[in-house]
Amino acid sequence: MKYIMHSPSPTTVIVRSVPGLHVLVLLLAWWVAPGWGATFSLPTDGSNLVGRLQVVTADAHNTLLDIARHYDLGYDEITHANPGMSVWLPGEGTPVVVPTEFILPPQPWVGIVVNIPQRRLYYFPRHKANEVATVVTFPIGIARPGWPTPLGSTRIIAKYKDPAWIVPKDIQAEHRRQGEANFPDYFPPGPNNPMGMLALETGFSQIFIHGTNRPWGVGMEVSHGCVHLYPENAAYLFPKVPAGTPVRIINQPVLVGYRKHQLYLSVSTPVGEYPGDQDSLLMRTIDAISQSRSQDWPTIDWDRVRQVVDAKRIVPIPVNIGAPSLDSLIASIKPEHYGYEPYGIEANDASPPDAPH
Incomplete structure (x- = not known):
């Protein structure tokens, strides 16, 4: 697995409106932000697994969520791999299982494949001659009950940088039923926008693959049908995925x-x-x-x-x-010390972190 930085890309001015949801994209000269992606070579021996299981030892400062985000994992993955462990205080020297081994979705391996119950997105870049075919995979936040993401095949039909969000009436009503009487009906572009700062529109009505202003919800049921990415993963994926890229959304538990x-x-x-x-x-x-x-x-x-x-x-x-057994596999792995700095409160919005953690 490797973590890749992307180069900046220019933007354009776009105004976009869809029923119940309006997205405005403001002019920016350049988008400059670091992004990371867990990239693996595609198997050539008939197998369909990538990556490997890892074990790290926590320190007194990092949470399970810090470790998960560093390794491109979501809440669901890191907690299921470490049942009974405190999310906030794993404890100095505690071995933490890092489940960075994945069974790939069913073929075809082209474009973007989103497996809803696995809470994971796979991007298969177009294979170039004389280069190794690869897959990049990210954890995702999925839809909350009552707002299912459509299944099936579509494409990326548009891309937006720094979107603004006019909140649909049904979403406003839901928040008010939940006691949020002052929930805004409009979010301007910026790091506090639930749409994030980068969004890919699919051909399914009002369904986007986008960043989020609540990155610690990645891996949970948090959206109204859209697919949420860590901000740094959105920054990595956005410039690489052209309009027209195939998207397949599956339900494969x-x-x-x-x-x-x-x-x-x-x-x-x-x-x-x-x-x-x-x-x-x-x-x-x-x-x-x-x-x-x-x-x-x-x-x-x-x-x-x-x-x-x-x-x-x-x-x-x-x-x-x-x-x-899984226990014997874990016991055979030599733990590595996890010595990275915690993400901190400044990483709790839609902006990508300034540097890898």
Whole structure:
């Protein structure tokens, strides 16, 4: 995994209006901000896993959320990988599992693929001749109950820098029902805008992939259908994704992986907003394994499959007979000291951090 800085890009003046949502883009000479992306080479051996599991030792200053953000993970991922650990005070010297190993979404691997229950976005840059094909992946904030993101295929139809947001009436009403009587009906461009400072518009009505002024909500159910990114991830993705880029949004809580004669399973909690989400998760897992099964697969340990499903382990876990358990895999990893500075209160808005943490 590597973290990449992007170069600045020029902007244009755009005025955009869609039903119930109006986005204005102001003139800026340049957008200059650091961005990071977890970039992996695509497998060439028939496997569909990227990355590796890591373990770090916390210090007395960083929270689990600091560690998650540094490694491009969301709240859901870091807390599920470290059950029972305090989010705010992991404790000096505490080993923290960093789940930076991912089963890729089903092919085709083109453009942007958003897997809602996995709470993760994958960007597959156009492959250039004589270069290694890559994937860049980011954690995302997903829709809260009652505001499901549409599933299916679309494209990026427009890009906006520094959007302003006129809040739709239904969203205003929701906030007021929740006791926020003074919730604004308009947010000007800037770091306090819930739309963030960079936004990609999809072909689905009022659905954007954008930054957020509440970055610590990445990995949670926080949006009204849009896909939220850490501000630095939005800054990385924005200049690289042209209008017309394919976007596929899927609902895949069960992912089956294969690498080096090991069979892996990753199970996310269904979000409960889509047809089939109330079906037995175990039956969905059995179906996913059956549909993916290959003749050269190892023998499956069905007891372990049930354990992974019951625990809803997002971390890919080998489930073939004789494969090491997750505990033994974690125990085999030498922890590295996490010595980065906490993000701090200044990183709690839509502006990308000044430097990597």
